[in-house]
Amino acid sequence: MLRILPLSLVAALLAAPSPAAAAPPGTLSREPQADAPERGSSDAAKPKPPASLDDLFARLREAEDDAEAKGISKLIERRLDRSGSATADLLTERARQAMSAKDLPLAVELMDRVLSLEPGWSEGWSRRASLFWHLSDKAAAIADLQRALVLEPRHFEAWAALGRIYQSMDDKVRALRAFRRAAALYPRMDKLQSSIDRLAPEVDGRDL
Numbered sequence: 001m002l003r004i005l006p007l008s009l010v011a012a013l014l015a016a017p018s019p020a021a022a023a024p025p026g027t028l029s030r031e032p033q034a035d036a037p038e039r040g041s042s043d044a045a046k047p048k049p050p051a052s053l054d055d056l057f058a059r060l061r062e063a064e065d066d067a068e069a070k071g072i073s074k075l076i077e078r079r080l081d082r083s084g085s086a087t088a089d090l091l092t093e094r095a096r097q098a099m100s101a102k103d104l105p106l107a108v109e110l111m112d113r114v115l116s117l118e119p120g121w122s123e124g125w126s127r128r129a130s131l132f133w134h135l136s137d138k139a140a141a142i143a144d145l146q147r148a149l150v151l152e153p154r155h156f157e158a159w160a161a162l163g164r165i166y167q168s169m170d171d172k173v174r175a176l177r178a179f180r181r182a183a184a185l186y187p188r189m190d191k192l193q194s195s196i197d198r199l200a201p202e203v204d205g206r207d208l
Contacts, residue, residue, distance in 0.1 A: 053079050057154050060186055069188035073156075080123045080155065088118045092127065099131065107131050122152035129161065138165055156185040160192060167195070176203045 051059070056076050063069035083089050095110035111128040118124055129144035142165055148158045163178035176199040183192050 051075075057185065061184075063188060066188050066190075069186065073186060073189075077157070080152065083114070083118045083121045083124060085118050088114045088121065088124070091117075092124070095127070095131075099134075104131055104135055108135070120151060122148045122155055122158070124148075125151070126155060126158045126161070129158070133161070133165065138169065141165055154185050156182045156189060159185070160189065163195065167199070172199050172203050175199060 053076065056072055056079070060069060060072045060076065063072055083092065091110050091114045095107040095114065098104070098107035098110060108128065108131050111124065111131060115121070115124050115128065125144045125148035129141040129148065132138075132141035132144060142162065145158045145162045145165070148155055149162070152158075159178050159182035163175045163182065166172075166175035166178060176196065179192060179196050179199070182189060183196060186192070
């Protein structure tokens, strides 16, 4: 049976503020500030878009002190760490855990799966190269680093790792070339210039 509300109650309901106008539960309502900018009147409140990878690499080359350069390099590494696949990221984390547990064959197997999912991920090839290096498979490590550098020629960590492998093989010419490529991208990389300074006197003057 339809219940008819008294006219006095209907009038009271109509006079009450709408839910949209009421303050959220547990908060105090505030009067709008007089100096608050109108919506769309200024772009000052809009968040700035993140710097592009190109901008970060440019800033890294021009950094004036080690702390600034290191901070920029970390931002670049975070960008390169993104595989673009949640599954690949999960497998990569499991590979990292396997490596920490000294189960290198399992870590390699997991990174094999990652690269089958994301063959265009430069950092994935660099990470598997590190595993091959720990397994003393230098040829495989070099191949993976070269693949990483085809995908991202500015991957300074891959260039530096390639230089260290060549240096361990007493291939001083290629080692110096790789170190110099890394230095061109990240001039303030820790210990890089000292490696160049040691090799340069022996190599310079040869036909590179």
